[in-house]
C-alpha cells in the first residue's frame with residue numbers, strides 16, 4: 001500500500017522506512033522542512049534525504065524551497081527575547097514555535113497526500129525522542145480529518161538506536177541540532193545555557 005512519509009531528514013527516516021516496509025507499505029518520501037536553517041545546513045539535509053532515498057530505492061518528492069523568511073514570519077509572534085517565554089523551555093519542555101513548526105510540516109504533508117492520491121500519510125517526526133510526540137499526533141490527526149486522508153500512527157521511537165545504526169552504515173550526514181536558527185543557538189550557546197539555568201533557579 002502506498003503511503004506518503006514526511007521526512008525531516010535522512011537519518012530519522014532509516015527506522016521508519018524499515019518498519020513501514022515490514023508492515024506492507026511502500027513509502028514515498030516527502031521533504032518539506034522550512035524550519036531548517038541556515039541555507040547550507042538545509043542543503044546538507046536535503047542532500048542526505050536524496051542520498052538516503054537513492055540508497056534504499058525509495059521515491060522522493062521534494063519541496064525545493066529554503067523557507068527561512070516564511071519561518072520567521074510565522075513564528076515572530078511567539079519568539080521572544082533572550083529571557084522571553086519562547087527561549088526558556090516551558091514546563092512540558094517544548095517551545096511555542098515548535099507547535100507552529102509541527103503544524104506547518106504535518107499540514108503540508110496531509111495536503112500533499114490529498115492532492116496526489118495518497119490515502120495515508122505519516123512522518124519521521126514520530127521517530128524523534130526530542131519532539132512533543134503527543135502534540136504532533138493530535139495535530140496530524142486533525143489535519144487528516146481536514147484533508148480527508150488517513151494518518152498512520154506508529155511510535156517509531158522504539159527503533160531509536162536501530163535507526164542510528166542504519167544511518168551510520170549508510171554513511172548519511174547526521175546533523176547535531178534540531179533545525180531552526182533558534183535551536184542551533186540553544187544547542188551551542190554556553191551563554192544561553194547559563195541564562196536558562198539562572199532563570200530556572202529563580203522560578
Ligand code: SF4
Nearest residue numbers: 098101178179180183
Ligand atoms: S526546535 Fe525544531 S521543532 Fe522546534 S521550531 Fe525549531 S526546528 Fe521546529
